[in-house]
Amino acid sequence: MGMRLILLGAPGAGKGTQAEILSAKLGIPTISTGNILRAAMKDGTLLGQRVKSYMDSGKLVPDEIIIDIVARRLAEPDCAKGFILDGVPRTIGQAKALDARGVTFDRVLSLEIPDREIEERMAGRRVCQKCGAPYHVKAKPPKTQGVCDACGSPLIQREDDRLETVRRRLEVYHAETEPLKGYYQGKGILVPAANQDTIEGTARVIMEALGL
Numbered sequence: 001m002g003m004r005l006i007l008l009g010a011p012g013a014g015k016g017t018q019a020e021i022l023s024a025k026l027g028i029p030t031i032s033t034g035n036i037l038r039a040a041m042k043d044g045t046l047l048g049q050r051v052k053s054y055m056d057s058g059k060l061v062p063d064e065i066i067i068d069i070v071a072r073r074l075a076e077p078d079c080a081k082g083f084i085l086d087g088v089p090r091t092i093g094q095a096k097a098l099d100a101r102g103v104t105f106d107r108v109l110s111l112e113i114p115d116r117e118i119e120e121r122m123a124g125r126r127v128c129q130k131c132g133a134p135y136h137v138k139a140k141p142p143k144t145q146g147v148c149d150a151c152g153s154p155l156i157q158r159e160d161d162r163l164e165t166v167r168r169r170l171e172v173y174h175a176e177t178e179p180l181k182g183y184y185q186g187k188g189i190l191v192p193a194a195n196q197d198t199i200e201g202t203a204r205v206i207m208e209a210l211g212l
Contacts, residue, residue, distance in 0.1 A: 003028065003082045003210070004104065006089070008180060009111030011169045012122040013195065014202060018111065019086045021203045025212065029078050033087030036069050037061065067097040074103060082106075091176050092183050107210060108184040111202070113195035115170055123163045126155040 003026055007015045019030040037055070040048035047069060054061045070088050073079070085105075089095040124137040126146075130153035135142050142149050159165060184190040193209045196202045 004106045005082070005084045005210075006105055006108040006184075007084060007086045007111070008108060008177065010113060010115070010118050010173045012118045012166065013111040013113045014199065015086050015111060017199055018203060018206055019084050021199075022084055022206065025207070026082060026084075028082035028084060030084045030086055031070065031073055031079070033066065033070065033085075036073055037066075040069055063091070063094050063097060067094060067101065071098070071101045071103060089180060092179055095180055095183055105184075105189060108180070108190050109206060109210065110181050110190060110192045111195060111206075112192050117195070118170060119163060119166055122161050122166045123157075125161045126157055129154050129156050 005022070007019055007022075009015045016032070019032075022028075023030045037051050041052045041055070042048070047065065050065060051061055051069075054065075066088060070085070074083060089098055120138075121136075124139070126135040126137065126142075127133070128135075128148035128151065131148060131151045133148055133150050134140070135148075135155055142155060146155050147153070148155055160169075181190055181192075191209045193202070193206045196205055
């Protein structure tokens with residue numbers, strides 16, 4: 001059963017994890033904007049070179065380039081029976097640009113999770129400096145504090161996971177991306193799903209919300 005989906009949710013809400021579960025269940029690809037942009041840069045296409053120049057200078061890639069790349073990706077054969085979009089649209093402007101390109105959706109799934117939970121989840125993340133193994137101070141602590149179980153190297157907190165950075169990203173989400181909920185609610189395709197204590201629990205709520 002195919003379905004054209006958008007996954008909405010704050011940074012750290014677990015969109016990537018749930019997208020993988022949905023992708024396996026529905027047999028449709030997950031289209032991550034970040035992955036598309038990285039692939040474009042790796043391929044060295046003209047478009048990829050433009051993306052790289054923006055990212056290297058620390059600037060945001062303009063909407064028209066992102067929408068162009070996404071629309072091209074969605075036109076590929078593996079998306080014919082459906083897809084899951086993660087990371088785009090980020091703004092109502094991008095949503096309207098997708099509408100203008102004739103890209104339509106069956107459902108827009110919004111993962112609902114309180115800010116305080118996001119802060120605790122992301123600020124508690126740690127990663128091994130050497131092998132990259134992931135940890136969490138509460139959910140998945142190492143056997144020895146601050147030391148990787150696998151290779152014994154020090155664990156670090158990435159800049160993206162620092163509390164002040166997380167709060168800034170949440171502010172941007174509430175200002176720019178959250179209004180999409182109202183936009184898609186107006187189209188009658190918004191489906192909210194409340195975050196649960198476990199990945200499996202959240203996946204179950206999502207499947208019920210989508211009628212799967």
